[in-house]
Amino acid sequence: MVKVNRPHIGIFGKMNVGKSSLINALTGQEVSVVAAHPGTTTDPVKKIIEILGIGPVTLVDTAGIDDSSALGAQRVRRTNEALDQVDLAILVFADDFNSYDQSLMETCVALRVPYFLVHNKSDLHKLNVEIKGADVVDFSCKDPRLPRLLDMIKKHLPKSSYSADVLLDDYVQSGDEVVLVIPIDASAPEGRLILPQVQTIRNLLDIGAVAVCLKDGELREYLQTHTPKLVITDSQAFGYVSSVVPPNIPLTSFSILFSRLKGDFGAYLKGTRTIDKLQDGDKVLILESCSHSVNKCDDIGRTKIPNWLQKYTGKKLQFTVVANLDSLPDDAETYKLAIQCGGCMVTRTQIMRRLNILKEKGVSLSNYGLAIAYCNGIFDRVTEIFRKQDQ
Ligand SMILES: Nc1nc2c(ncn2[C@@H]2O[C@H](COP(=O)(O)OP(=O)(O)O)[C@@H](O)[C@H]2O)c(=O)[nH]1
Ligand SMILES: [Mg+2]
Structure with a gap:
């Protein structure tokens, strides 16, 4: 649990x-x-x-x-x-x-x-x-x-x-080795780990698995002598990490793991593919469920994801950010896609209430980790271990 x-x-x-x-x-x-x-x-x-x-x-x-x-x-x-x-x-x-x-x-x-x-x-x-x-x-x-x-x-x-039965329990078993890639860069919080990393480590300990934590720079050398059951990375390092992890080793991210617990994973899997259908002028809603002072999410939702999406699609898109649990735009139904953050500062109930409103209005749903994976061309790879169970 x-x-x-x-x-x-x-x-x-x-x-x-x-x-x-x-x-x-x-x-x-x-x-x-x-x-x-x-x-x-x-x-x-x-x-x-x-x-x-x-x-x-x-x-x-x-x-x-x-x-x-x-x-x-x-x-x-x-x-x-x-x-x-x-x-x-x-x-x-x-x-x-x-x-x-x-x-x-x-x-x-x-x-x-x-x-x-x-x-x-x-x-x-x-x-x-x-x-x-x-x-x-x-x-x-x-x-x-x-x-x-x-x-x-x-x-x-x-x-x-307050509890969820499944994080990695349905995939990882006692004795398995799981590598956690935790970049320590300017966007990492000073002197601590973030909640999804901490909770993943705790979950692996509960399962009886072996959690190996390392920085992205140490991954290549480590994999020369080890074949872990799974590699979990910070989404922002997807590009590099996916090029280093051999195709026979499954790869996912912390934000994808948590989107299964804190969002509507089935809807995200389907909705993320809408990225391919986006046209010039289409509106994309960024749902950033924490306060503006949290610079890391700010930067991902307001700068990085818009840049990645425009680069991947080659289209000129319009982005609107809704921060905290502020109200959705009045014209929410005119948005093609809504991209929800990991929601580490809010409850699942709060996220689901918002997503359900958007779903009823016919807006496709995605989340930060899945959208980033899609733009990096590794969506299928990083969702593979969950697709059978959740779709
Ligand atoms: N006799 C009695 N007085 C209470 C009880 N609970 C609250 N009070 C009093 O009722 C008043 C209003 O309480 P308060 O907690 O400020 O109410 P609120 O406006 O609902 O937050 C205060 O004078 C409290 O001391 C109770 O169970 N019995
Ligand atoms: Mg009161």
Whole structure:
């Protein structure tokens, strides 16, 4: 099993029902502002906790949004956006369950967000309404009994949001040797490995395989005396690495491995071939799911991939970048192709929600690693070990 994600759990409900207090009870810390007067939490506050049996999760505190002022309308929009980005919603209410709480439940159903209800402040009043079709936990932040709440989180949080059964498990066996090519150049983060590399090493250790880590410059010499089961490289070194690894040794990349876990791999395999059909003036959407300050992704998505695509196709293409989880363009259906990044900063749920919208609009899908492989003419080679299972 691989921990692919830190699932996001959002706390929603009217002002003053005890959302921030609930987060404090869960974390045992004063992380969110708790105030006796309504409307203090205006921006989502995030806090990470470790839940036994799940691992780390991110709790997202949200504003109470039952007033009708302009600011309130803005808050409604923000809360709905926040709801669309969580793996589980905890809907908190206190003394009265009203139409607003009902509408939160309906939004969860519409957006297919798993949820359960917390009747808070049960020290002050008993639950006196019957809520059909939902689990309700009685709770009091003044006397927090966490086990029932944690059990309910475990019951409703989809397993796929925090673990995946397959990274290399279906291909690599105990005792196999796998070479990981990790270029240490200007675009590598200083003094550390990136998450996909770390998780791949952990997965190989779990399998009982031997992980050999080396830089691209050391690969040629190493392969003179070794025949590994598989070589996994950073996509940016594809050109060089594919020329050095003999054809009898399978080759793939970290980003392709993770696109199986964090994206829609079947759609990517099909959609990437759209690159061959691109014409002058066609629009390509780059989905860069992390902040602008992460220069590495910035550079790949905004400069390198556009250059590679134009060079490979020989066409003049139009590129639009959507960063973070910002909204898709209004005219999304006019794009021929959308290329999603590896998504190491976001959850699978967040990526899939976006991809599904584009899929419905008929936009072909690809991801950074697969598009780069395609432009390097090695797409078939680097997807071969997965194609039988996933297509
Ligand atoms: N008696 C009682 N008071 C609570 C409980 N939970 C929260 N409160 C109080 O309700 C008020 C609003 O809580 P807060 O967490 O800021 O609500 P939020 O607006 O939903 O984030 C604060 O004065 C809390 O101390 C509870 O379970 N019992
Ligand atoms: Mg609050």
